[in-house]
Amino acid sequence: MAADKKNWIVIASGDRPLNEISVELSGKGFKVGQVLEAIGQITGESSAEVSKDELQVAGVAEIVPMGDHIQLPGPEEDLSW
Amino acid sequence: MPTNKPKRNSKTSAASNTNKSTGQAAALGASAAAASVEDLLLAAMERGGDTMETGRYIVTFKEGVEKEGIETLSNAGMRVADARDFNESAVMLESVGDADAVVFPEIGAALISGQAAQERQMSSAMELETDSAYQSVDPEYFVFADEVYSEVLRELGTTTTEKNAGDYLRGFLAAAEAIAKDLAAARMEKAVEEADVDTQVLGATWGLRACRVPTSPRSGVGIKLAVLDTGMDIGHPDFAGRNIAGVSFAGGQPVQDLNGHGTHCIGTATGPKAPAGTTPRYGTGYRSLIRVGKVLSNSGSGTQAGVLAGMNWAIANRCPVISMSLGSQSPVHPAYTAAGQAALNNGCLIIAAAGNAYRQQTGSPANSPTIMSVASLNPNLTPSDFSNAGKIDIAGPGRDVFSTWFRPRKYHTISGTSMATPHVAGCAALWAETSPNLRGLQLWRKLQATARRLQYGGSLVGAGLVQAPQI
Numbered sequence: 227m228a229a230d231k232k233n234w235i236v237i238a239s240g241d242r243p244l245n246e247i248s249v250e251l252s253g254k255g256f257k258v259g260q261v262l263e264a265i266g267q268i269t270g271e272s273s274a275e276v277s278k279d280e281l282q283v284a285g286v287a288e289i290v291p292m293g294d295h296i297q298l299p300g301p302e303e304d305l306s307w
Numbered sequence: 308m309p310t311n312k313p314k315r316n317s318k319t320s321a322a323s324n325t326n327k328s329t330g331q332a333a334a335l336g337a338s339a340a341a342a343s344v345e346d347l348l349l350a351a352m353e354r355g356g357d358t359m360e361t362g363r364y365i366v367t368f369k370e371g372v373e374k375e376g377i378e379t380l381s382n383a384g385m386r387v388a389d390a391r392d393f394n395e396s397a398v399m400l401e402s403v404g405d406a407d408a409v410v411f412p413e414i415g416a417a418l419i420s421g422q423a424a425q426e427r428q429m430s431s432a433m434e435l436e437t438d439s440a441y442q443s444v445d446p447e448y449f450v451f452a453d454e455v456y457s458e459v460l461r462e463l464g465t466t467t468t469e470k471n472a473g474d475y476l477r478g479f480l481a482a483a484e485a486i487a488k489d490l491a492a493a494r495m496e497k498a499v500e501e502a503d504v505d506t507q508v509l510g511a512t513w514g515l516r517a518c519r520v521p522t523s524p525r526s527g528v529g530i531k532l533a534v535l536d537t538g539m540d541i542g543h544p545d546f547a548g549r550n551i552a553g554v555s556f557a558g559g560q561p562v563q564d565l566n567g568h569g570t571h572c573i574g575t576a577t578g579p580k581a582p583a584g585t586t587p588r589y590g591t592g593y594r595s596l597i598r599v600g601k602v603l604s605n606s607g608s609g610t611q612a613g614v615l616a617g618m619n620w621a622i623a624n625r626c627p628v629i630s631m632s633l634g635s636q637s638p639v640h641p642a643y644t645a646a647g648q649a650a651l652n653n654g655c656l657i658i659a660a661a662g663n664a665y666r667q668q669t670g671s672p673a674n675s676p677t678i679m680s681v682a683s684l685n686p687n688l689t690p691s692d693f694s695n696a697g698k699i700d701i702a703g704p705g706r707d708v709f710s711t712w713f714r715p716r717k718y719h720t721i722s723g724t725s726m727a728t729p730h731v732a733g734c735a736a737l738w739a740e741t742s743p744n745l746r747g748l749q750l751w752r753k754l755q756a757t758a759r760r761l762q763y764g765g766s767l768v769g770a771g772l773v774q775a776p777q778i
Contacts, residue, residue: 235615235642259612262619264653265646269612290642293671294635296614298537298607298725301567305663305693306723307633307670 233292234281236268242285244268250283338362338421340388341403345565345605352542352563352714360446362421364429366408367442373415376440380408385423418447511588513686514575514704514730520591520737523775527592527736532576533621533629534729535614536569538562538601540713543570545579545590546597553599554620556613565605567712571719572632573597574711576729576736586718589710591733591775598626603633611642614672618646622655627739627746630732631659631678632725637671647677654746658732660724661695668697679751682768683727690767694724700751701758702768703727703734731773741776 236251238244248258248268255276259269269292272281278289298307337350340363347361354362368376380387388406390413403409407423410416419429424444435441511521541551541563553562564570577597578590600617603609614633621629629650650657658679662670673680680698683691683705690696691706705727712719731754738753739745745753758771 233612235611237641237645260616260619262615264619264623265615265649267615267619267642267645269615287645288641290640293611293640293642294637296603296609296611296633296635298566298568298603298633300607304721306568306571306721306725307660307662 230274231271232274232276233271234269234278235290235292236270236281236286237288237290238266238268238285239287240266247283247285251281254280254283256281340406340409340418340420340423342420348565348713349563352540363447364419364421364424364431365445365447366417366419366429367445368415368417368440369442370415372440373412376415377410377412377417379440380410380417380419383427385419385427387417419444512704512709514708514726515588515591517684517686517688517704518591518730518734518773518775519777520734520775521588523737523777525737525740525776526580527577527595527733527740530592530595530628530736530739531598531624531626532592532595532732532736533598533600533617533624533626534569534573534576534732535600535602535617535621535629535631536564536572536633537566537603537605537607538564538569539573539597539599540564540570540711541599543711543714543717545574545582545586545711545717546577549577549597551597551599553601554617555601556616556620557601557604557609558613560601560604562599562601564601564713566603566607567716567719568607568632568725569599569601569603570713571708571710571721572630572725572729573599574729575708575726576628576630576733578711587709589708591730592736595628595733595736598624609633611640615642615646618650618657622646622650622653625653626655627750628732628735629655629657630729631657631672632723632728634660634662634670634672636662636664636667639674639676640671643672644675644677647672647675651677651747651751656735656747656750658728658735660728661697661699663693663723663725664695665693666696669695669699674698679731679754680769681724681728681731683722683724684761684768684772688761688772690763691722691724693722694727694767696766699766699769701731701754701770701773702761703730703773705730734773734775737775741778 238247244261244263248261252258256272257270261268281289337346350362385407388403388409390411407420409418429444431445433444515521555562574590577592577595580593600620602613602617647657659673661673661680661682669680672678679700682699682702683694684702685691685706705724706722707720708726709720735750735754739750754773755770757774759774760771761768
């Protein structure tokens with residue numbers, strides 16, 4: 227991700243179709259990555275100028291930054307995650 | 308990799324201006340000198356058998372005639388790359404392009420691609436003329452850098468930088484050891500066997516016995532059990548004939564596991580009732596339907612987006628049991644909590660490893676209240692010292708767990724809450740088989756209600772040691 231981009235996870239409230247939400251978000255400069263119907267979430271990125279509040283559209287319960295990368299210990303390690 | 312690009316053109320090198328990616332190297336042939344370890348492993352799997360050979364060969368030159376040896380390779384029509392052409396001779400094999408051979412003058416040896424060797428009928432069985440510059444032609448072997456192998460090398464007075472480098476496979480280094488130490492591989496296998504002797508004489512792993520799996524009448528038949536991890540060795544002989552489906556969310560890598568972690572977890576959760584030969588039973592839901600979500604790459608890394616995509620896939624496919632032996636030492640993440648709730652709402656149960664940060668707080672995603680977190684126990688049923696604490700819902704066997712590994716190794720014994728988690732997931736599949744009503748939160752409660760109580764606090768072992776149904 228470029229430094230001027232932010233990765234987000236949009237958690238839907240369940241009272242509006244995800245595709246409608248993603249269309250509206252796109253109109254606000256949000257680049258949709260994945261639309262995850264079964265868990266009611268949309269991943270994607272926006273420019274750093276777009277605030278979290280601007281993405282708070284109808285049908286969105288919460289917008290959170292993408293979490294940490296996951297890294298298992300190497301296969302040569304005796305202790306796994 | 309700018310530091311490993313060829314620094315000058317060699318008279319004999321065809322490797323100049325070649326910094327091939329793994330995929331490009333693969334296009335040159337699975338046993339090309341530039342082939343990645345992954346390409347070599349995939350090709351070895353396709354060939355089948357238990358051989359540790361990569362398909363490439365090592366030519367060792369006679370002392371004092373290394374130059375003639377290199378010329379012999381060139382005269383045989385091979386395109387030859389020279390390690391001296393790389394900065395500090397630190398050659399990256401993936402960067403030698405379409406070379407047929409890579410010579411290592413410092414050690415008087417050369418790596419030959421499988422195709423080049425085959426075309427010239429070079430093999431370990433070939434007759435060498437007395438005036439040949441070649442001392443020997445030997446197969447190159449895979450090596451798995453682990454404590455046992457390191458022990459063997461120490462016994463043999465051999466050193467390797469593999470462990471320090473943190474790399475788990477180095478085809479050429481392995482071969483270099485193999486040239487002089489032909490017995491190493493055989494002795495390694497012997498050491499591995501000895502390390503697992505307790506497991507082998509008892510018929511089932513300690514973990515399965517502790518969970519009362521061998522006496523359970525259940526097999527997990529018809530229950531879809533998803534494991535979100537590094538994939539699976541799809542062609543592993545212990546899973547022949549099983550119902551397996553998988554999807555990769557790991558940056559385009561195939562579901563095929565070249566890490567081992569995913570195959571290990573799947574083995575514990577779903578492995579066979581009676582593995583071949585003297586191998587003990589190590590698997591729980593031996594008739595469950597295996598669903599493989601590759602959310603971590605072969606290097607064991609992944610993004611939250613990939614993990615969420617895997618969770619979404621498993622829930623969309625209505626897998627009653629979803630096992631996740633992964634995470635990070637991070638606070639509760641709302642996206643995982645929401646995904647866990649979505650799972651419960653759809654009759655699925657997500658079971659995740661608490662993490663191995665030595666009694667630190669349970670990591671994410673296991674720390675989400677909607678995801679069942681699993682702590683690790685030792686064979687004497689004490690909490691493992693490495694196991695995290697805090698939000699713990701249940702415990703499973705996690706220390707010294709024997710299970711499947713990707714070929715050619717096939718089996719491995721490792722530790723972690725990662726290993727405890729598929730014990731719980733496997734038992735969950737057995738319970739799910741007992742009643743179609745045992746799904747989601749009902750399944751969660753059943754697992755906790757039937758767990759064996761232990762004399763430790765809930766923050767260490769949760770409800771206790773998971774137990775398989777005896778009904």
